[in-house]
Amino acid sequence: MKEIYAWAAIGLIILASTTGDVLLSYSMKRVGDVGELWKRRGVLAVVGRVLRTPTFALGLMAMGVAFYSLLFGLSWGNLSLVVPASASLTFVANALAARIFLHERVGRRRWIAALLVAGGVVLMAI
Amino acid sequence: MTFRKYLVLGGITVFSTAGDSLLARGMKELGGFSLHNLSGLLLAILNPWVALGIVFLLTFFACYMSALSWADLTYVLPATSLAYVLVALIGHFRLHEEISPTRWLGIALIAAGVGLVAAGPSLTPGHHRENSAEAAPDTVSQEVEL
Numbered sequence: 001m002k003e004i005y006a007w008a009a010i011g012l013i014i015l016a017s018t019t020g021d022v023l024l025s026y027s028m029k030r031v032g033d034v035g036e037l038w039k040r041r042g043v044l045a046v047v048g049r050v051l052r053t054p055t056f057a058l059g060l061m062a063m064g065v066a067f068y069s070l071l072f073g074l075s076w077g078n079l080s081l082v083v084p085a086s087a088s089l090t091f092v093a094n095a096l097a098a099r100i101f102l103h104e105r106v107g108r109r110r111w112i113a114a115l116l117v118a119g120g121v122v123l124m125a126i
Numbered sequence: 127m128t129f130r131k132y133l134v135l136g137g138i139t140v141f142s143t144a145g146d147s148l149l150a151r152g153m154k155e156l157g158g159f160s161l162h163n164l165s166g167l168l169l170a171i172l173n174p175w176v177a178l179g180i181v182f183l184l185t186f187f188a189c190y191m192s193a194l195s196w197a198d199l200t201y202v203l204p205a206t207s208l209a210y211v212l213v214a215l216i217g218h219f220r221l222h223e224e225i226s227p228t229r230w231l232g233i234a235l236i237a238a239g240v241g242l243v244a245a246g247p248s249l250t251p252g253h254h255r256e257n258s259a260e261a262a263p264d265t266v267s268q269e270v271e272l
Contacts, residue, residue, distance in 0.1 A: 021199055028194035035130065035192065050191065091203060098199045105250035109242055110200045116239030117207045123232030124210050 006077025013086040016066035018093040023059030084125030088118035139208040141186035148179030197248040
């Protein structure tokens with residue numbers, strides 16, 4: 001039973017952190033290149049524009065959910081299962097979500113990279 | 127990609143690694159926490175290692191957000207995984223920890239993945255980009271994927 005809870009937490013971590021990353025990426029694309037904005041209008045304009053983007057707050061909330069899911073997952077499962085499983089699957093889920101929701105061109109190069117990184121993270125954790 | 131942008135990507139790796147290590151060090155100094163001692167968790171920020179760790183993690187977040195403002199999510203994310211490699215290498219060369227062949231293979235896979243993405247375009251044509259397109263037209267690469 002504990003294993004089911006651990007995998008449920010892993011699923012929740014992947015869902016929440018992918019949602020968070022997509023929302024944050026979407027927000028920052030709407031804000032625009034912050035380096036250019038900083039040069040033209042100053043740092044306060046950058047901070048103001050980021051904070052006034054509603055999806056930014058939603059992204060932060062999703063990241064918060066992911067963090068607490070990780071804490072719950074760690075209380076039910078082993079560190080050596082929960083962290084590598086959620087981290088590596090998040091890379092793959094993010095590539096999929098970036099393609100669908102952010103319309104990024106995830107070509108063969110980036111798919112192979114996502115799988116290499118996901119595999120590497122698992123190998124480093126076992 | 128300008129030098130400044132590579133610096134920001136490097137900042138993501140360095141600040142997240144340093145922040146996590148400082149937090150871990152501080153929390154170990156303070157000892158374990160239980161649900162009955164939540165006020166202790168709030169006071170943890172008074173520990174200098176924890177406070178410094180939080181500052182580093184905030185810097186990491188600023189670098190991460192900055193990178194996402196001019197690069198694809200699928201371009202920035204592999205760079206964040208370099209932090210795993212950096213932690214292992216610091217452990218090996220500074221703390222003389224053993225790295226097993228499996229972990230060396232993991233390091234090689236992550237490095238290969240990051241290299242593969244970094245060699246490609248940082249921004250691919252997508253929607254929702256009304257501001258960044260006029261601000262930095264040079265970063266919108268039309269390079270065809272593999």
